Amino acid sequence: MTATTDGSTGALPPRTAAASETDIETPAAAGVHEAAVRAVQRATEYLLARQDSQGWWKGDLETNVTMDAEDLLLRQFLGIGDESTTRAAGLFIRGEQREDGTWASFYGGPGELSTTIEAYVALRLAGDAPDEPHMARASEWIRAQGGIASARVFTRIWLALFGWWKWEDLPELPPELIYFPKWVPLNIYDFGCWARQTIVPLTIVSAKRPVRPAPFPLDELHTDPADPNPAKPLAPVASWDGAFQRLDKALHQARKVVPRRLRKAAINTAARWIIERQENDGCWGGIQPPAVYSVIALHLVGYDLEHPVMRAGLESLDRFAIWREDGSRMIEACQSPVWDTCLATIALADAGVPADHPQLVKAADWMLGEEIVRPGDWAVKRPQLPPGGWAFEFHNDNYPDIDDTAEVVLALRRVRHHDPDRVENAIGRGVRWNLGMQSKNGAWGAFDVDNTSPFPNRLPFCDFGEVIDPPSADVTAHVVEMLAVEGLAHDPRTRRGIEWLLAEQEQDGSWFGRWGVNYVYGTGSVVPALTAAGIPAAHPAIRRAVSWLESVQNDDGGWGEDLRSYKEAAVWSGRGASTASQTAWALMALLAAGEKDSNAVERGVAWLAATQREDGSWDEPYFTGTGFPWDFSINYHLYRQVFPLTALGRYVHGEPFAKAGEA
Numbered sequence: 001m002t003a004t005t006d007g008s009t010g011a012l013p014p015r016t017a018a019a020s021e022t023d024i025e026t027p028a029a030a031g032v033h034e035a036a037v038r039a040v041q042r043a044t045e046y047l048l049a050r051q052d053s054q055g056w057w058k059g060d061l062e063t064n065v066t067m068d069a070e071d072l073l074l075r076q077f078l079g080i081g082d083e084s085t086t087r088a089a090g091l092f093i094r095g096e097q098r099e100d101g102t103w104a105s106f107y108g109g110p111g112e113l114s115t116t117i118e119a120y121v122a123l124r125l126a127g128d129a130p131d132e133p134h135m136a137r138a139s140e141w142i143r144a145q146g147g148i149a150s151a152r153v154f155t156r157i158w159l160a161l162f163g164w165w166k167w168e169d170l171p172e173l174p175p176e177l178i179y180f181p182k183w184v185p186l187n188i189y190d191f192g193c194w195a196r197q198t199i200v201p202l203t204i205v206s207a208k209r210p211v212r213p214a215p216f217p218l219d220e221l222h223t224d225p226a227d228p229n230p231a232k233p234l235a236p237v238a239s240w241d242g243a244f245q246r247l248d249k250a251l252h253q254a255r256k257v258v259p260r261r262l263r264k265a266a267i268n269t270a271a272r273w274i275i276e277r278q279e280n281d282g283c284w285g286g287i288q289p290p291a292v293y294s295v296i297a298l299h300l301v302g303y304d305l306e307h308p309v310m311r312a313g314l315e316s317l318d319r320f321a322i323w324r325e326d327g328s329r330m331i332e333a334c335q336s337p338v339w340d341t342c343l344a345t346i347a348l349a350d351a352g353v354p355a356d357h358p359q360l361v362k363a364a365d366w367m368l369g370e371e372i373v374r375p376g377d378w379a380v381k382r383p384q385l386p387p388g389g390w391a392f393e394f395h396n397d398n399y400p401d402i403d404d405t406a407e408v409v410l411a412l413r414r415v416r417h418h419d420p421d422r423v424e425n426a427i428g429r430g431v432r433w434n435l436g437m438q439s440k441n442g443a444w445g446a447f448d449v450d451n452t453s454p455f456p457n458r459l460p461f462c463d464f465g466e467v468i469d470p471p472s473a474d475v476t477a478h479v480v481e482m483l484a485v486e487g488l489a490h491d492p493r494t495r496r497g498i499e500w501l502l503a504e505q506e507q508d509g510s511w512f513g514r515w516g517v518n519y520v521y522g523t524g525s526v527v528p529a530l531t532a533a534g535i536p537a538a539h540p541a542i543r544r545a546v547s548w549l550e551s552v553q554n555d556d557g558g559w560g561e562d563l564r565s566y567k568e569a570a571v572w573s574g575r576g577a578s579t580a581s582q583t584a585w586a587l588m589a590l591l592a593a594g595e596k597d598s599n600a601v602e603r604g605v606a607w608l609a610a611t612q613r614e615d616g617s618w619d620e621p622y623f624t625g626t627g628f629p630w631d632f633s634i635n636y637h638l639y640r641q642v643f644p645l646t647a648l649g650r651y652v653h654g655e656p657f658a659k660a661g662e663a
Contacts, residue, residue: 355414
């Protein structure tokens, strides 16, 4: 891809072969099948060598420098900063800056205003002077984009904590929201679980409006320091945006007349809600942002830093830090051991590792120990449903998710365990829970049932990404595939999921990818699910998907898709530099569709084999995972390993399970 003047890869990728950085023998010389066999062997050895002694795998989860910047701001706010941490964070943030002075939210992406502002402020905390060249470039670019006034609400909240922005100029978020029953619009359970865990503590912060002394001014980040937040016109009153803007103005006025006893009671109720959801390891939901805001909120209601709740919360945040060899420190937004472990197990089994291999058995033991057997927030909508699922992280008993549960079941089915009854019982609970979490349209979301309210995304406060959890094609596909493997392909609930997937296919033959980038991920998830459930390879939906994948294959034989496809699907759908994970997703779909001997598959396999490193790994700087489409992107460092191994293993050894039968 060609770089634009801002350092982003704005031009469409040419359909030309990318030069390999490896010196291994090319598949053209050795034969595609033989090259694939060697690649499988090396990748298998590489992955087995990286299993933890407890049985799990976990790759780094890389996002963007806002995690690191907000960690420093939190420490500044609490007065617990230390020179070593600040220096290491500054080193990492500085190293991620681009030549034009900006920071992007994903590799190769355009400069992003809020990310750049938070990174700039963090470097000021780390001692970088505003007149240093790299800082001056950043502040000049920020002003050109509208300055702090144009940043997202979350960024301005962080600045308000230090008086760099006025609380009065932020959307109001009343803590009385905690009292809304679940049938009232905009109750906390109308929000996706990640947003809910963040919004509840922020209602306390919004009510308290704390200000710590600013260590320096930030006038250089305003277009006009004398008028940092010029008035903006309201949207028409008849529009949703206009209605919610006026609702926010009303809430600002209501703040002045809310009875003190009611506000105090609401704050205390919100605090209890937060404490009740603290995990055993001290974190909240296994996610860094809710943990950060929960610590701030509890501190504001009187919990000192030595209180067990606070001490455990702060210690949990330290576990999100990855210290690198160069002395820098990167903060993970989340950790993905359950997801990584089930995907690694599937990859190794499909690559031919025996089902009773000690390392696969150890992985199964660990996954069985991670099963969640108590109710969580999901039970608000499904109070009669018995628990039995898996979460994404080490500790997250409140929020198991449907996607992980489906993939863990698929992984456990590939292992010959010494206690088959234990495995069967766990799988049975997981299948029952997933079936119970089906939404009324027949599909599945990630964490909740029917989390589709149109109102949360309209709030002026919610400009930080997706805040609801509607059903998606990729999650639904994984559940359908799991149900088919469990012999439930013809169950009416499975058939409803299949019908939804067929109806959701895009006109060009692809499927949208909610949790991975993007149409390549969606299509790579759906086609194997449909064929596993008995949809024949000759079905028109399968043929359209195959045609689309063939049409977007790069000239080098691989597949790739840029994150810009979330904003400009017509231009970027299926377009981007070839990556190992996305090439694997395309191959998994094509292989499931019976295309093993096709030219497209051979070229894709050849690309994976040729780009594999000598140690059995692949390089992948591009972000192919998604937290919020476009707004929050993820580079799962294990994706580059598990998915190519899965695809190559299926190419060499065939599909892992027999089809459930013609539908």
